[in-house]
Amino acid sequence: MNNIIVNLDGISTEINRSKIPLSKLILDIENPRIQYFLDTRLNDNINQEKIKFALSEGNDQYEKLKEHIESNKGIYEPIWVVPEDDFYKVIEGNTRAFIYEELSEKYANDDNWKTIPSYILPHKIDRKQINFIRLEKHLFGQTPWSAYEKARELYRLHDKEDYSLKRLEQLTKLRASEIQNNIQAYKDMEDQYLKKYNKPAERLKFSYFVEFRKNKELKKLVKKDLLSLFDFCDWVGEGKFRRGEDIRRLPLILKDEQAKQELIDDNFQAALDQLEQKNPAAKSKLYEKIEDVIYGIEKIPFGELEEIKSGMQPGKVDSLIRLYDSLNKILKNIGTIK
Numbered sequence: 001m002n003n004i005i006v007n008l009d010g011i012s013t014e015i016n017r018s019k020i021p022l023s024k025l026i027l028d029i030e031n032p033r034i035q036y037f038l039d040t041r042l043n044d045n046i047n048q049e050k051i052k053f054a055l056s057e058g059n060d061q062y063e064k065l066k067e068h069i070e071s072n073k074g075i076y077e078p079i080w081v082v083p084e085d086d087f088y089k090v091i092e093g094n095t096r097a098f099i100y101e102e103l104s105e106k107y108a109n110d111d112n113w114k115t116i117p118s119y120i121l122p123h124k125i126d127r128k129q130i131n132f133i134r135l136e137k138h139l140f141g142q143t144p145w146s147a148y149e150k151a152r153e154l155y156r157l158h159d160k161e162d163y164s165l166k167r168l169e170q171l172t173k174l175r176a177s178e179i180q181n182n183i184q185a186y187k188d189m190e191d192q193y194l195k196k197y198n199k200p201a202e203r204l205k206f207s208y209f210v211e212f213r214k215n216k217e218l219k220k221l222v223k224k225d226l227l228s229l230f231d232f233c234d235w236v237g238e239g240k241f242r243r244g245e246d247i248r249r250l251p252l253i254l255k256d257e258q259a260k261q262e263l264i265d266d267n268f269q270a271a272l273d274q275l276e277q278k279n280p281a282a283k284s285k286l287y288e289k290i291e292d293v294i295y296g297i298e299k300i301p302f303g304e305l306e307e308i309k310s311g312m313q314p315g316k317v318d319s320l321i322r323l324y325d326s327l328n329k330i331l332k333n334i335g336t337i338k
Contacts, residue, residue, distance in 0.1 A: 002016065002017045002018070003015075003016055004016070004017060004119075008129040008132050008133060009126075009128050009129045009131075009132035011126070011129060013121070013122065013125070013129065014122065015119050015120060015121055015122070016119070016120040017078060017117070017118070017119055017120075018117075018118055018120055019115035019116065019117055019118065020081065020088055020115060020116060020118045020120075021114060021115050022097070022100055022101050022104055022113075022114060022115065022116060024086070024087050024088055025081070025087065025088055025089075025090055025097050025116070026048070026084060026087045026088065026089045026090065027048055027051045027052065027055070027089075027090055027094050027097065027098065028051075028089055028090050028091055028094055029046055029051060031051070031055075031094045032134065032138070032145055032149050032152060032153045032156075033055070033094070033095065033138075033145060033149055034051065034054040034055055034094075035149070035152055051094070052098050052101075055094060055095050055098050056098070061143075062095065062099075065095060065096070065099065065143070066099045066102070066103075069096065069099050069100075069103070070103055073112060074112060074117070075093075075096055075100075075116070075117060078093070078116075078117040078118050078119045079092060079093025079094075079096055079097055079116060079117070079118050079119070080092040080093060080118070080119045080121065080133055080137075081093075081118050081119070081120055081121065082120075082121045082122075082123070082125055082130070083120065083121075083123045088118070088120065091121070091130050091133065091134070092133050092134055092137050092138075093118075095143075096116070097116060100113055100116045127161075131157060131161070131171075132171065134153070135153070135171050135172060138150075139153075139172055140173075146203075146206075147182075147206050147207060147210070148186070148189075148203045148204075148206040150182065151182040151183065151185060151186040151206065151210075152186055154168060154172070154179055154182050154183050154186070155182075155183045155186045155187065158179070158183055159183070165179055165180070177214070178214075180213075181210055181213040181214045182210060184213045185206065185209035185210045185212070185213045186206075186209075188209045188212070188213070188229060188233075189202075189203070189206060189209055192229060192230065192233050193209070193233045193236065193237065196233065196234075196237060197233070197236075197237035202237075205236055205244075207243075207244030208236050208241060208244045208246075208247055209236075210244070211244050211245070211247035211248060212229075212232055212247055215247065215248065215250070215251065217251035218247075218250060218251055221251065221254055226254060227254060235263070235268075239267070240263060240266075240267040240268050241267075241268050242268070242269070246268050249272070249282065250268075252275060252279065252282050253268070253271045253272070253275060253282075256274075256275055256278070256279075258274055258275075259271045259272075259274045259275040259282075262274040293323075308320075
């Protein structure tokens with residue numbers, strides 16, 4: 001057993017590095033990676049076998065990780081455990097611990113798989129230090145949680161363990177607005193969306209709700225009672241959007257009655273097709289940039305115009321002439337002008 005001093009959440013902590021028999025491990029029911037799966041697929045009587053099932057069935061990277069560990073003949077980064085009576089609870093590395101158990105059955109005569117490298121924390125470790133380890137390893141680490149799992153952990157720390165936004169900013173390196181949007185998007189899914197559309201794959205649409213919460217134009221429409229979370233949930237659940245990025249252009253659709261009706265009757269793509277007839281910028285990056293150029297030209301400050309007129313900005317004059325020539329050529333080609 002090797003003693004090591006490490007800083008965990010700014011606290012100098014003595015830990016031990018050792019190999020622990022698999023029979024002494026307890027998998028963690030609070031593991032963020034399996035919470036959604038446990039909530040939606042299993043009952044309240046959660047035991048170790050159900051946690052194992054959730055680790056493999058609820059993790060699309062499980063087989064790849066298992067193959068990697070098997071080919072490497074072990075893990076190079078120890079799991080983290082905390083003593084609990086005569087056992088050790090795994091607070092980071094649950095999936096790897098279960099993979100070791102499966103491989104120990106496959107290679108029953110190989111002692112290499114009967115113990116697992118572990119960092120053993122002090123018996124009375126502060127819970128905040130455990131949270132710190134989880135965030136360090138899975139928020140930006142080598143095996144990051146999914147966006148939904150990250151948001152759930154942010155929600156738990158903020159709402160259940162009273163972490164302030166400032167504290168979460170320090171721990172996660174995320175801006176307060178990002179943290180708030182993720183927490184609110186998680187609540188939207190939990191409180192409304194998943195109660196109606198509760199198949200496990202629905203959590204993959206989490207990005208739709210993040211886009212919904214961070215879009216300033218959508219927030220304005222909600223305040224004006226021109227959009228409700230209830231309607232948005234149904235549109236997502238009914239498959240009207242193909243990807244989260246579609247939500248960024250949703251305000252354009254909702255501000256046009258015909259396009260909005262097309263969204264309701266059909267889907268987002270049909271609504272865009274309808275809107276394109278009046279506003280080509282709705283579907284085209286080129287025409288979106290043209291709209292930006294028009295807006296920018298109309299807003300050129302008086303002082304800047306005076307500088308251009310006086311000859312102080314020859315480069316800008318050249319740019320405007322080239323713009324004029326290009327537009328003139330196109331309009332002649334399509335017969336708009338002679």
